[in-house]
Amino acid sequence: MWRGVILDFCRLAVYFFCFVSCLLTGQVKEKKILRAEDYPLWGTLSVDALSDKGGWVSFYMRYENGSDTLFVTDTSTRRRFVFPKAKNGQFNGEAVFACLDKEKNFKLIYLPNGKMQSFEGVSAYKFSGNQKYLLLERYDERKHKYLEIRKPTGEWVKTIERINQWELSPSGTSLLYATTDENMNSVVLLNLEDKPISTLITQSASFVFSALVWHEKALSIAWMSVAEGREPQIQIYNIGNREFFTLEPEKMIGFPKSMQVNSKLLRSLRIASEGRSIFFNLQMKDVQASPPPVQVWNSADTMLYPTREMTGGNDYVDRVAVWFPEKGMFLQLTNKEQSKLLLAGNGRFAVTNNPLEEEPQFRENAVRDFYITDLETNIKELLLKAQSGANGQLLASPDGKYIGYFRDGDWWTYNLFTKKHINLSSNLGVLCYDTATGEPFGNPGWEDKDSSMLVYDQYDIWKLDPDGKAIRLTNGRESGTVFRVVETTDEQSVKLYQNGYTAGRFDSNTGWVISSRHLVSGATAFYEYNQDKGIRLLDGGAFRVRQLVKAVAVNGYAYTTESYDCSPSLYYKKVGRAKSVPLFESNLQQKHFRWGSEKLISYDAPDGQHLQGILYYPAGYEPTKKYPLIVHIYQKQSHNYHQYHNPSTANNRGFNITDYTARGYFVLLADIVYEKGKVGMSAVECVSSAVKTALKEKAIDADRLGLIGHSFGGYETNYIITQTNLFATAVSGAGISDLVSSYLSYNTNNSMSNMWRLESFPYQMGGSLHEITNVYLESSPVLHAKDITTPLLSWSGEADNQVNAFQSIAFYNALRRLGKKHIMLLYPKEGHVLMNSGNRKDLSTKIREWFDYYLNNASAVDWMEPDFTPR
Template sequence: MRSFVTMSLALVLWLSLASCTATGQSTRTGDKVPLDHSDFDQWRAVSNEQFTRDGDFLIYSLNPQEGDGEVVVRNLRTNRENSIARGQRFQVNHSGTHLVMFLANPYAEERQARIDGKRLRDVFTDTLAVYSLATAELEKIGEVTSFKMPDENGDWLAYRFERNDRSAASSDSKDASEGESESGEASQEPNTDEADEDAEASPETTKNDLVLRDLRTGEERVFPWVDDYFFSEGGERLVMLTLEQDTLSTAGIHVLELESGELFTVSEGLKNYRGITMTADGSQIAFIAQQPEPETETENGEDAEENSTADDDTPEYYGLWFVAAGSTEAQHIADENSSWLAESWMINEHSSPSFSEDGRRLFFGTAPEPMRRDRSVEAIDMAEVDIWHWQDERLQSQQLVQLRNDQRQTFRAVYHIADDRFLQLEDRSLENISVPDRGNAPFAMGAQNRHYLYLTQWDGFPARTDLFVVDIETGERSLFAEGIKAASQTSPDGRYFIWYDYADQNWYTYEFETGRSTNLTGHLDVAFFNELHDAPSDPNPYGIEGWTEGDARVIIRDRFDLWVFDPAQEGSGHRLTGGYGRENQVTLRSFAEDREARHLPSDEIFLSAFFDVDKSSGFYTAKLEESNPNQLWRGDFRTFTPVKAADAERWMVRKSTFQQYQDVYLTDRRFRNFQRVTHANPQQDQYLWGDVELFHFTSLDGERLEGLLYTPEDFDPDKEYPMIVYFYERTSNRLHWYRPPAPSASTITPAFYTSRGYIVAMPDIVYTIGNPGRSAENAVIGMTLHLLDRGFVDADRIGLQGQSWGGYQIAHIITRTDMFAAAMAGAPVSNMISAYGGIRWASGLNRQFQYEKTQSRIGGTLWEKPTYYIENSPIFFANRVRTPLLMMHNDEDGAVPWYQGIEFFTALKRLNQPVWMLNYNGEAHNLRERVNRKDLSRRMQQFFDHYLMDAPMPVWMRYGVPAIEKGLHQGFELTD
């Protein structure tokens, strides 16, 4: 038999040379053609779009899925565009005069290097590009590894070389890194296609030169052996960390006053400088570092440090250093010997210090010394064993996932600068505090949940917690709430703590100064939690919209409207949107005119709108007092948050439909006109695409639901089409979502299949507790029967596709009906009994909470509701399956253990039922590697084409790909 298969395979491979990819539709509509997998790379995405502060330029990245991208600069005054080929990771300086970025290596060259087995870092170096927005001049500088500019100053640029064979240079050297400059008129596109090896720095550089450029004049200053560097926020100072380099350089921290050019050293000669931080103006600096070991020699003259027999688990002790305002020298202010620090505690090297915004406090991390290995037992005599204890707060699997975080856990302490006083704020009994008002507030809210974590195994999240009020000046703690399950935050100015209590589903505030608590929502007959929640867990709140200045008002969301409350007054709430949202079934949410603002405006507020009835979008304004909002615009689009230029009345917004990519449009503050300024995918006009409509249907149990129907271009309702049904939970809100054709991580792309002659349908599903499988069955079959009644679906050519929770539902449905001709299920749970006690390996969490409280919706334990677990487990009804099934389940799936796929596969294999399972080695729940996504997309298409379009079977479906042939061929060739 094996020789017959091999001979047949050879014949198939020969015949396939004359055969194109299977599609049931080679027809054209006009000059348009169906999409194919080779077309995906053409689709480009706009990202990181931003105005210069004056609104004169729009800058964005334009990148294909695979290949060379570009940075596009559009002059909005002249409507001229320049493009910088292969530009990436760009930044605009604060004043909007220069654009700085890296130039990616040519994609084709990187690909060839990989094919040749070379490491990219051995072949390529990074190239920096500096572009003048005024002149369109582009300068390229080779071998640059990083660059920085001040957040609020546009005058300075610093960039750092990393070179291997350069001689040391004086720090007074000028123009050490001038690159080849290419210039042209503002209307011309800079030429960036020539080889970047022309972008050479002067040989008068060291390996780690830092170059500081004054962007106003072009003058440069070079500092050798710089390891890291930081600008103050306003560009007053540049702080540099230098490397120790034999006699050429000593490790140290140096400060350059940018305007005066004065350079001074604040610390020198310490080891392992880390966590350098400064206040916004750079006047105060802090860092951690180690004291150098004393230089001693043994009797034979050898270095004692080299011959040290110290244990390899001896703690690495660090100290905390501080540079006061006006000082030019760092002071050593804390280490493991400090009297205020608990015994056997130390400064945590993994936690960077930080200043409060007002500069009066320095926060930093401490930690207990790590446990040392038991030296009474040799390492080779210690077993590698995980001990699962029944009283562990977290399962061993979760502890192992979080091991690195546990090893680096830090406990916050504070240095009160004016008083020269230290306080330990966090410790084992209170591990998490939040200091509001950017560290300025006198009080903080502390949370401790470690002793409740064991409950999450079955209760899920959020975990219960004890809440404390912490006085930042004294460290005094007051227990505020015990064992509460809450969603919480502190107000921006630090006056209030606000939380949603899952127990009574109300919002509360706590005023730090008075100690008074207020129930904000208890007097209102309004749900401030998810009204569509259909799981046995407590519903989540819709959340906080924001606060006005001075924490005077807090705005809270319900499903549709926004409510304004005085945080200190019970019974104060009124609807900012006047009830317009609920009355019209439109969800209203605010967006900021000033993206950097901490508070909502106290007068006019901008609102985005989503209309539930037709999935259209809109923009409104509203006043803080109760009134109906004022509609500015409404359209049949999906819209993204509008963005305003910081210092100009120029706005942009992205919007999309199923057929139209989310390009960028210019508009005004009243959204009266829209001018499209990007056109990412003009090639789409060459391809068949399709259309989408919102429709209603009734499930088998009488629920009126919504769904999306995607149809081919030139759809004829009098013809019958093959159909694929995709579902998860609710998807109808995606009516105007654009999804580009691309290799799939796990699910189908509607436009790809409509382009090839399929109908794609997506039903919403609502669930009955205890019967998730039956709920999905009622919705999916009910929708399918509804569409069959409309007459354009071929009853013999209907497929199912879904991933994860969708994959589970498919596995259930095909045990209940044989009305579907084929099904593709990604990562399905097939056995709720074995899955119930399983592990989500990505997090280490046990899966019990998922079945009792969340998505799986059983609503009880395995021993309380055993029949529910059986009835909702496809594995127990595998003998009923008559539908050919393709599964994907990967061996490093961190969400659904892949043995779930194996159980179902082996059951169907024994039953001689057509079934295939794709296991992408080393892959996750959803595919990460593009090569694997390409592979999955092609196999899914071939699978559905065979069963729904009568296309020939490919080799991999007819014969499989034995392990001995793995990596030698893909089996895509068609067999008849």
């Protein structure tokens, strides 16, 4: 008791001394004003990796000028090693760390004593899975690739000359490689145990070997064999019984004469079914090389002409085939009529569909019939009729028992062996999809052995038993908190092969990680979940927790925390310990500068729905002063609360929050929700409501309001200024101005017309142009340009494939004809966002000068004058 009293007295004494000292000396250091020349000091903290037992963590500080630095820190002692301009860091156990720099210099450091070795000219490297060997890929003076095998401490063991390709086994304890010299080509298997032992698998003087692949359990290996004047072959070797098989197309019954193995797709081979089958791609032998003299666009075409020209048409798209070496059997699985493939049941079942089945149709994801083929019997049956082809709405389970799919608002399973369909979510009492978009909230994966499927509702995580039992793992709905699963291992991630997805695998015994975000306060947190102990908090609070990385061998986690006025810091937390260990604080220089702050504001949409916005206060804020406000719009942005923003003048959209708060602006990010058929007016009403609430802050000058948006936000900006004179000026980037021409245009980014985008989310017109023509006309800013009184700056990339630059040009011509105050910036060779660093800086500068002129009484700049010609 007395010890506590004494400590409290000491603290009070220290505080009193500090207070009196400040009063007496008056030496409270004034913070500096943040200026553009200070911005290069800021970097971005990125967590890289944890050692297996969590003893060390690696992380980066990345800078806009490219002066990146890699750090390695002891999570107990905080001892640190620094590697300027390094990348590709890897731990080997707890004692060894390695990395490469941009000049291909390889660094190998022994962590206990800091001893370091360097090797020049290393293009790639890996450690063996048993941590006994280091593999360095290098090139000799004749530019021939070779592989050095060394001890993790650097001692040379073996050199493999003239190597073409090398692949470690899934466990990392065996090496498969192919070599080529003047006389002989070889495939070799090298055991990386106590002493590396080589096994020659095959040799050929004429065939070159490539596309090496392992079975996921290392039961077998396969590769492609290519020789001039011969059709490409596939070979497979069974490691257990040493059986060797070769697929020779010209001798294989059923192999299509017009096609050949596609030997250029080095990642297309997949060994499945315990090594008894191998999947690969076929390509047409003869493909039309020269363009036709005339383009023929037929309104009944299943593919738009540009898409057909780009892909070669469905006639020339690669097909997928399977070969059963032991049976000597070949099956072509996809064709013109069934061109897409999902493998299920660990390769026993092939699910195929035709994405062009309903064409011409005008949704983003066409519905189509899915068929399933049992490859052991070659029996094909209808699996699902008129099912959406959207990514993430039909996935194979990781252990091969089920197919999970989203249909008619619910999650279903199909048992591959009983052939039963079961609706898993119909009795949950909550929706598993977003009513605005119709899209499911998500399905992160399955528990081990396919015991249950994990799915989301708006707030919570559910565990759905394939036989119908449902368990809610979290209680987010009651508190307004969104819970989601966090992937921390490769096993937990979704896998893609060909066009089909296999869901991630989660182990309920060892557990997995869950994140949360409170919708009102914006607070975030991370939790660890396992079946026995339930959910345990790792860290969280009135800040943002991000970038969580888990140690492999212990329940230890590295992660960052941040808020708008607190630069990201790195922490390490071991489950069972009360406190996290602080390891690194980024951007320490911030404490010397004035900085803004943030708060959430609440307001209502026209339908009464409660919305939020983030209001950022200017650096050095004084309540008695008056400041301008810039409103940034898109759709919903309140989820960015507590996000730190490095100051920058080189943003790819020309706008940076901290750049503006540093120069005396309020910034508001406003959430917007939409009524179908009234998307533009919804933006007007939601933004007006947000601004009305923001203006309760008396320091905001209602006569100095600016508006800015890009892409869909650019469209919203264009429309808003046709309906209200609330804003003194506006900036629109890559925004649609004419919904009619946009609806009828072709989007090369997704090889589709824009019709689906305007009919559904986000534009939500609610029907086709010819069904509700008046809605498209009423929603087109260009047709209301005469009502604009707000000076507008617009910009676009001349090569924008997402929103054609014509949209900005059309608006410019309309405003020019009407004599409105408007300037358009058009950047040659740029797309939807700017990639050239010089152009980024130019755009950021011009937007800043524009706002300063209209909102901060700055003088006009030369580029704002008529007939200005850039020099």
